[in-house]
Amino acid sequence: MRMTVVGTGYVGLVVGACLAETGNEVTCVDVDAGKIESLRKGRLPIYEPGLDELVRRNAGKRRLTFDTTLAAAARDSEVVFIAVGTPSDEDGSADVQHVLRAARDVAGAIAGYTVVALKSTVPVGTARRVEEAMGGETSEPFSVVSNPEFLKQGSAVDDFLKPDRVVVGADDERAARLMASIHKPFTRTGAPIEIMDRASAELSKYAANAMLATRVSFMNEVANVCDVVGANVDQVRRVVASDRRIGPSFLFPGIGYGGSCFPKDVRALGRLARDADYRFRILEAVEAVNAAQKHRLVDKMVDAMGPLGGRRIAVWGLSFKPRTDDMREAPSITVIEALLAAGAEVAAYDPQANGSARRIFGSRIGLASDGYEVLEGADALAILTEWNEFREPDFARMRAAMRDAAIFDGRNLFDPAEMRGLGFRYHSIGR
Secondary structure, three states: OEEEEEOOOHHHHHHHHHHHHOOOEEEEEOOOHHHHHHHHOOOOOOOOOOHHHHHHHHHHOOOEEEEOOHHHHHHOOOEEEEOOOOOEOOOOOEOOHHHHHHHHHHHOOOOOOEEEEEOOOOOOOHHHHHHHHHHOOOOOOEEEEEOOOOOOOOOHHHHHHOOOOEEEEOOOHHHHHHHHHHHHHHOOOOOOEEEEOHHHHHHHHHHHHHHHHHHHHHHHHHHHHHHHHOOOHHHHHHHHHOOOOOOOOOOOOOOOOOOOOHHHHHHHHHHHHHHOOOOOHHHHHHHHHHHHHOOHHHHHHHHHHOOOOOOEEEEEOOOOOOOOOOOOOOHHHHHHHHHHHOOOEEEEEOOOOHHHHHHHHHHHOEEOOOOOHHHOOOOEEEEOOOOHHHOOOOHHHHHHHOOOOEEEEOOOOOOHHHHHHOOOEEEOOOO
8 A cells, every 4th residue: 555654653554564564555644855865864853662673674675765756656545644743832821833734735635535644643523624724725535544653762663563552543434444444564463443523532542642741750759759758669669569450550669751652642631621611630740740759869969968069969860761762851951951040060971862961951961972971070870861870880890980879769769779889879769
């Protein structure tokens, strides 16, 4: 089947490569000529485990191509996936102008029945708006469906190839059947293909991300209570997670969530509710808790060390989560800005996100290519991202490099008693 994917960000590139992997002919289109040229040369604009190999293999077999011209690609395609960005507007709502512009461009290009599938995370009613926008540009037959993605950065390829579920919001049976057939190769192990109305499909992505963000913020609040009453959040979490009604996922406390999805989607769902004259109070609390949690580690540092002016602070981890180079709304940004504002000197290391950090901080922080290098002469280490390479470090080497053996662990990687036994002053979240 011939397909077009509009947008070559995290979602678009993963969608295009995975669809090509099952034998489809896919063209990924982007207005950024530099990005398209890099992709044609095999250079990916993002880091995502497994994606480089997938793109290289399918591009080599000519099943996956890249172009800046939407018209020709869309004209020859049976399905066009729109996967462009929907950033937060000033009022918290999702900005869908890029989605509507892409839809109008697609409408002007199609030459026969085409399914337009919205992969972008969009508010309820966007599929209808896209339908109206396209109807004003073409007399060719088409269907607009909602096909939200549920891809986690760091495991996006596996999430697409082996999904928990596939969601299709369609108002006509022909489009629903076509979308189900496209996803059938990925659901052979029994993952359901949920066919529903478009509004429900659009809302489902926001609801899922808002629930996960709520679990994160709830457990961070539990950890904060543990701090003040002398309890251990690890023990509390195990009890909570063992309840089959709750389960263990997204119950690890830390310094808050970030990234391109949770913050934006929580805000957008709250705004959607307000526009419908409903106040989503839980999400208001989730946002407030998350904003405060990003400052908690620095507060612990001030309590333990006093004024931070002139102190050298080493940082391990900059990306908002492991296995990605993405720093959008990463807690590390808030932590480092607070350290700099307090007069501290910051040296940082991340396995993938140093480039992103340089664009954000410029020369205001030092960046190293090795985790031990940043520890030289450090008064404290702040652990902000739970990369696997941080889990089993050489503690003796760390202790020898640091001027003062203080660790502020924002991801609870180590055992507090063991760290004390090794001679570290160890501070974590809720323990």
